Amino acid sequence: MFFTYLRRELAGRRRQTAIIAIGMALAIALVIIVNSVASGVKSAQASVLESVYGVGTDITVAQSPTPPEEGEGGQGGRPRFEFDAGAGTTTDGTTEISQSRLMAGFGASTFDEEALDTVLGVDDVAAASATLSLTNTTFNGEMPQFQQNGEGTAQAAPGTDAQAEPPQGGPDGAGGSAFDVDSFSVLGLDPSADAIGPLSAVTLAEGRTLDADDAGANVAVLDADYATSAELAVGDTIDIGGTEFEVVGTVTSNAADSASASNVYIPLDVAQTLSGEEGMISNVYVQAASSTDIAQVQADLEAALPDATVSTQEDLASSVSGSLSTASALVSNLGLWLSLAVLVAAFLIAILFTISGVTRRTREFGTLKAIGWSDRRIVGQVAGESLVQGLIGGALGIAIGLIGIVVINLVAPTLSGSASSGGFDLAGGQGGQGGATGGEGGGAQGGRGFGGPMAQTAAATTEVALNAPITVSVIAIAVGIAVLGGLLAGAIGGWRASRLRPAEALRSVG
Amino acid sequence: MYTLTKLTKTYRQGNRTVHALKNVDLTIAAGQHVAIQGPTGGGKSTLLQMLGGLDRPTSGTITIGADDLSQMPDARLAKIRAREIGFVFQGFNLIPTLTAQENVETALEPLGVTVEQRAKRATAALASVGLADRAGHLPSELSGGQQQRVAIARALVKEPDVLLADEPTGALDEETRDEILDILDGLRRDRGLTLIVVTHDSAVARRAERRLHIKAGTVTER
Numbered sequence: 001m002f003f004t005y006l007r008r009e010l011a012g013r014r015r016q017t018a019i020i021a022i023g024m025a026l027a028i029a030l031v032i033i034v035n036s037v038a039s040g041v042k043s044a045q046a047s048v049l050e051s052v053y054g055v056g057t058d059i060t061v062a063q064s065p066t067p068p069e070e071g072e073g074g075q076g077g078r079p080r081f082e083f084d085a086g087a088g089t090t091t092d093g094t095t096e097i098s099q100s101r102l103m104a105g106f107g108a109s110t111f112d113e114e115a116l117d118t119v120l121g122v123d124d125v126a127a128a129s130a131t132l133s134l135t136n137t138t139f140n141g142e143m144p145q146f147q148q149n150g151e152g153t154a155q156a157a158p159g160t161d162a163q164a165e166p167p168q169g170g171p172d173g174a175g176g177s178a179f180d181v182d183s184f185s186v187l188g189l190d191p192s193a194d195a196i197g198p199l200s201a202v203t204l205a206e207g208r209t210l211d212a213d214d215a216g217a218n219v220a221v222l223d224a225d226y227a228t229s230a231e232l233a234v235g236d237t238i239d240i241g242g243t244e245f246e247v248v249g250t251v252t253s254n255a256a257d258s259a260s261a262s263n264v265y266i267p268l269d270v271a272q273t274l275s276g277e278e279g280m281i282s283n284v285y286v287q288a289a290s291s292t293d294i295a296q297v298q299a300d301l302e303a304a305l306p307d308a309t310v311s312t313q314e315d316l317a318s319s320v321s322g323s324l325s326t327a328s329a330l331v332s333n334l335g336l337w338l339s340l341a342v343l344v345a346a347f348l349i350a351i352l353f354t355i356s357g358v359t360r361r362t363r364e365f366g367t368l369k370a371i372g373w374s375d376r377r378i379v380g381q382v383a384g385e386s387l388v389q390g391l392i393g394g395a396l397g398i399a400i401g402l403i404g405i406v407v408i409n410l411v412a413p414t415l416s417g418s419a420s421s422g423g424f425d426l427a428g429g430q431g432g433q434g435g436a437t438g439g440e441g442g443g444a445q446g447g448r449g450f451g452g453p454m455a456q457t458a459a460a461t462t463e464v465a466l467n468a469p470i471t472v473s474v475i476a477i478a479v480g481i482a483v484l485g486g487l488l489a490g491a492i493g494g495w496r497a498s499r500l501r502p503a504e505a506l507r508s509v510g
Numbered sequence: 511m512y513t514l515t516k517l518t519k520t521y522r523q524g525n526r527t528v529h530a531l532k533n534v535d536l537t538i539a540a541g542q543h544v545a546i547q548g549p550t551g552g553g554k555s556t557l558l559q560m561l562g563g564l565d566r567p568t569s570g571t572i573t574i575g576a577d578d579l580s581q582m583p584d585a586r587l588a589k590i591r592a593r594e595i596g597f598v599f600q601g602f603n604l605i606p607t608l609t610a611q612e613n614v615e616t617a618l619e620p621l622g623v624t625v626e627q628r629a630k631r632a633t634a635a636l637a638s639v640g641l642a643d644r645a646g647h648l649p650s651e652l653s654g655g656q657q658q659r660v661a662i663a664r665a666l667v668k669e670p671d672v673l674l675a676d677e678p679t680g681a682l683d684e685e686t687r688d689e690i691l692d693i694l695d696g697l698r699r700d701r702g703l704t705l706i707v708v709t710h711d712s713a714v715a716r717r718a719e720r721r722l723h724i725k726a727g728t729v730t731e732r
Binding site for chain 1: 559562564565584585588589591592593596597599601603605606607608612615616617619620621628664665668
């Protein structure tokens with residue numbers, strides 16, 4: 001009788017059933033799509049982070065960046081190139097000078113490598129490795145011969161006879177200058193600890209990767225894209241901080257359409273020595289013993305290293321910028337609230353229609369009570385009808401939601417994202433600056449250095465096609481919402497029906 | 511069968527108190543055919559609801575056999591209604607989405623009768639009111655007289671001791687009214703039912719062996 005009555009009621013009140021089911025369907029479809037897209041965005045963020053932090057990194061430890069001190073040219077400062085009067089080679093009145101510097105980037109913070117031992121000493125830390133992020137900046141310039149017009153002076157003084165003669169030399173033959181500045185990112189890492197960290201998220205393209213025997217050796221592994229743009233190949237040499245390194249391999253990022261975390265990878269000890277950052281590191285990559293330990297390990301690390309910034313993958317996800325960040329914000333804000341609003345509206349519609357149905361059926365329920373139906377049986381009947389309406393809406397919602405997800409996956413919108421590490425924007429590629437000064441009397445004064453703002457750069461912009469996954473949990477959530485909505489409406493409607501006194505119910509219509 | 515002692519029912523209607531029943535003392539023997547008449551608002555329907563266990567008195571007692579309906583919990587009252595009391599209403603009160611057969615079966619639902627027995631007994635009940643060929647029809651596909659016959663079949667299918675009818679022919683024409691009254695008389699004779707009918711219609715009341723008049727909450731014999 002329960003199912004016969006239920007079936008007849010739902011079939012006999014098609015309009016009400018359709019309205020409740022459609023309301024629930026739209027809400028459930030929206031929840032499914034938002035949930036799935038959120039999952040896809042999260043996975044895209046993980047992909048971006050993986051290209052920077054490597055596979056298996058649960059936590060990163062960095063020092064908060066501090067502004068460089070005035071006039072500081074070393075750690076964290078701007079690269080400064082100094083040439084003495086006899087620097088460079090002079091041909092036909094033009095002096096060519098070149099200098100390469102390896103240093104921590106502008107605003108970068110390094111900290112003592114003892115922090116790595118501290119990290120390794122924390123409970124539930126399965127593995128950890130340290131890196132040193134550097135920027136190699138090369139200055140190349142052509143200037144007029146410094147001493148061509150005077151006896152030991154770099155430039156003729158105003159008002160002297162020498163001023164009357166037109167300037168000569170330089171790249172334009174008229175005393176002008178030209179220079180360019182080229183930079184690329186260099187990551188010093190422990191070659192024996194490549195299980196986690198940036199090199200774990202790369203695939204060997206050519207040659208070999210770094211290994212434990214490379215400690216102290218002037219060998220480098222290049223990002224394949226950078227190698228191509230710099231016209232370098234395995235077996236070639238690359239000038240890093242004025243030292244020749246042998247290119248032993250090239251790597252590509254595991255993430256599609258993405259460069260790896262750095263242009264060049266060299267052994268950590270060599271990087272420290274060349275950059276003058278002996279005993280210093282800029283990041284520690286940490287792997288927890290299990291995913292459930294991450295929060296505790298983070299707390300322990302923060303306690304052990306109070307001055308450091310300890311970030312989990314979840315924290316790092318917020319550092320992903322670009323359209324991926326916009327999508328994430330859209331899903332987590334607008335999507336979430338829109339889903340909730342539609343869900344609440346659908347629940348309210350279901351509840352109101354159920355209550356309205358109970359009110360309309362007052363005589364029916366009064367009659368059933370009069371012939372001996374118990375309150376429990378009537379509540380069960382109302383709840384059963386609402387539950388089935390919710391489930392119909394759920395099935396419809398799942399179908400609409402799945403169609404929506406399939407459409408999203410067919411369109412596969414491309415999202416780009418870049419992640420920042422240790423307070424630095426890693427987006428971009430190898431940088432380069434060039435410029436020229438020209439004109440009468442132009443040129444750099446001998447013995448004076450050049451400085452300029454060099455952005456800390458490393459290749460980490462990733463383009464990811466959004467893939468919204470269809471998971472069992474998403475379907476389970478949809479079914480759960482359908483059941484919840486149906487039961488909620490049924491419980492409220494049933495409660496109202498149970499409160500009907502049979503005499504009043506019959507009197508109210510009689 | 512029924513014993514009513516000092517039965518009083520008052521309720522609030524806006525700001526005034528309505529005395530629907532005033533100290534009613536009444537005994538109805540098993541198998542009696544009783545007609546209750548009186549003006550509108552005199553307390554006829556309230557008395558019928560008390561007899562059917564649909565409402566509770568404000569004071570006094572009402573017993574059916576050994577069971578005191580005035581003190582009984584709701585769940586127990588529902589069981590009494592399910593087993594011992596059949597109702598027939600003026601407006602038929604059939605479930606509009608269920609067929610005639612299914613409407614009759616609803617009366618057996620609370621008794622825990624098996625599906626097969628339910629179908630068999632409902633079919634027999636419909637046959638006893640001459641509607642065997644209308645079992646699969648919805649109420650909207652039946653005439654007023656046919657709907658009331660379905661309602662009678664629903665009231666009788668559980669073989670109750672009492673049949674309470676509230677203006678059972680009030681919505682029917684004279685010819686149909688007589689058909690329904692003939693059916694009720696026949697069933698009462700055959701099954702030994704106690705039949706209590708509330709009616710405005712003197713033709714209906716004349717068929718009863720006992721006629722009560724209720725006015726302003728007070729019951730008198732006629």
